[in-house]
Each structure stands twice: as C-alpha cells, then as structure tokens.
Amino acid sequence: MYDFNFAPVFASFGHLLAGAAVTMELSCGAMVIGLVVSVLCAAGKTSRIKPLRWLINIYVEAIRNTPFLVQIFFIYFGLPVVGLSFQPDTAALIALVVNVGAYGTEIIRAGIESIQRGQIEAGIALGLKPYQIFRYIILKPSLRTVYPALTSQFIFLMLTSSVVSVISANDLAAAGNDVQSQTFASFEVYLVVTAMYLVMSSALSAIFALIQRAAFRYPLSR
C-alpha cells in the first residue's frame, strides 16, 4: 500500500499560497480587462461599419475554435518573431484577456440581442443620447440577463489559467510543479493544489452571487 506523505507539501505551503495569489491576480485582472474588451466588441458587432463587424467576428471565431494552450504558445513563442516579446506573467495576462474577451463578446452579444426593439425606441422617444441608451437601456439589462453565463465563463477562466504554468508564469499550477520537483511527492502535491483550485472556484462563485444580489436587485418589470 502506498504511504501518503503530505508533510513536505505543507512545509512549502507558503509557496503554494503565493502561487494561488498570482492565479487570483491574473484571473481577476483578465476578468476586468476582458469584460471591457467584451463590451466594446459586442457594441462593435452592432455597429453599421461592416469591416469592423468582420474583424470582430474573425477574432471571436479564431479564439473560440482554437485551444488556449496553442494561443499561449503563439503569444509567448510566436509573437517575439515579429518583435513582440513579453515576460511570462504579461504574456499569460494577455493570453487570458484575449481568450475571455472572445467568449465574453459572444455572451454579451446574446444579451444585447435579447433587448426588445421597443425599449430602445422608448429611449429615443424620451430624448436619451445614444451613449445613454447603450449604457442604461441596452447594457445593464443585457448584463443582468447573461450574468450567470458570464460568471461561469469567468470561473472557467480561472481554471484555464492553470495552463499558463507551461510558459513558467508564477501561478498556482507552476508553484505546484516547483514543489513537485523538489519533494517528488507528486500525487500529494497535485491533490493539495487541486483542492486549492476547488476552494478558489467555490469562493469566486460565492462572490459572484453576492455581486448579483447587490448590482441587479431592482425587480423585473412584468
């Protein structure tokens, strides 16, 4: 029978916690910037300029139909060839933003499409400016509609961010790799790291539920 030995893992628990902090920083940063990218691209998809819509469509389809691992290899190893080189953590953040931006665009676009035409016409009739119509009549209700889809995408992003360990970023999975190569207690290390991811994803979904209650408390009109 195999003897589990968690002692060396907990001896370097501080290193794992530091990695978890980097994972949270990376994913929260990518969520915020990615949300801005998503809203801009979703707004761009409703614009009358055809080339802009095409560009956004190409971006969204290219990202959604290729693996994140290949995207991060392309950004970290491929882009330096054309003169764009980044530190591992920067490359990781860029890759995560680019990735979540594409999924977010699709999600928010679906929300925007669910807004009824009459709402916008009512806004025009009330004399609201175009940006006010977008901000109050289109964006907020559609964010409310797609909030569950958006937040589960964000949690998925946090889990996906473990892949950035392959380019030696300093996230939790990479910290796990470090501890693994020092202690050789492979299974124990990854069991603890997996449990830490589970705690982080549960914490995120609890936080998202709190935000939902605070931001979208007003009643649905029926």
Added chain:
Amino acid sequence: MIRQFGWNEFEIIVFAIRWTLALSAIAFVGGGIGGLIVALLRTSDSRIGRGVMIAFIRVFQGTPLLMQLFLAYFGMTIFGYNINPWIAATIALTAHASAYLGEIWRGCIEAVPPGQNEAATALGLRYMNRMRYVILPQAARIAVAPTVGFLVQLIKETSLTSIIGFVELTREGQIINNATFRPFLVFSIVAALYFIMCWPLSLLARRMERKFARATTR
C-alpha cells in the same frame, strides 16, 4: 543544426491530427456513457445518488482539467501501475467529460415538461421504460446542440494532454518547433488545424440551436 521547415514537417504536424481525433473520440464516448449515468442519477429520486453526483460535478467543474490530468497520471503509480499517458488521459478526459455532459443533459431532462413523466407514470410505465420511451427521446432533441458545442470544447481540451507527454497535435507542433525554430509559422499551422476541426462543429451547433429555438417558440 536547425532543421528547415519544409513539406515533410508540415505533413508530420497534419498527421498528428489523428491522435487528437482519437483522444477526442475516446473522451466523447467515455464521457457520453459516464454523462448519461451522471444525468440519470442527478435527476433520480434517490437522495444519495443525487448528492454524490452533485459532489462529482462540483469537483470536476470546479478544478482545472490540467490538475485532473496530473492526478490521473501520478495517481496510477499509487495504485501500482506503470505510468501510461494513454490510460491517464483516457481516465481524466472521461471523468471530465462525464461531469460536463452530465450537467448539460440534466438540464435537458429537466426541460421535458413534468406532465410527460406524470402521464407515463399514470400509464403504469416503470422507471426504465419511462426514461427509455418517454423522457430521453424528448430530452435528446434538446440536447443535440449543446452536446455538439461541448464536443468543440473537448477537442480543444485534448491539447492539454500534451503537457503529460502525450504526442498529439499540439505536442507534435512543439516538437517540430524545437527542431526548426519557426514558432510563428508552426503554431499558426497548429491553430489553423484546430480551427478546421472545430469551426464546422461550432457552426453546426449554432445552426441547430437556432433551428430548435424557432421550432419551440410559440
């Protein structure tokens, strides 16, 4: 000595697709069987069955696939087996796909109007027959579009098996890149090959979703 990137290298990358497709097929079939069990238990009357499946789904949807792969990979030695990337990848991807498909199909089963189940019960059908002849055929129609959508995710996720040393499309790209040092070209080709596999499926899923939405709107 750096190797030139030529037709031969291109061919090696293209032919690595077969391993990606094989892995995706194994994971999809395994995940399909596992997912059906998960979905049925998750919607069953048994409180224990539901509880176990809720925990299973939460664990596998709440942790990264990369960690699941590592655990399957290193866990094999604990049970006294030699490390074999094929088996580790199969176990991890099957469990992962079971959790996701189980959760998707649970939604589809619950979307069948409850009156159908009640009517079938009133007609004296047992659980198996109720599922087999009444509930699942109707749930399957709802399930097709999201299932194809998940297949796209699964194909992309097989790329992670390259990290535990499985030579499929992404790993072959890395190997060729290490030999030729043309990262921009190589990873563009790899990305394009994934795109060719996934995009038609994405389009299909979207079209079926739209068709289904049109068919069910009153």
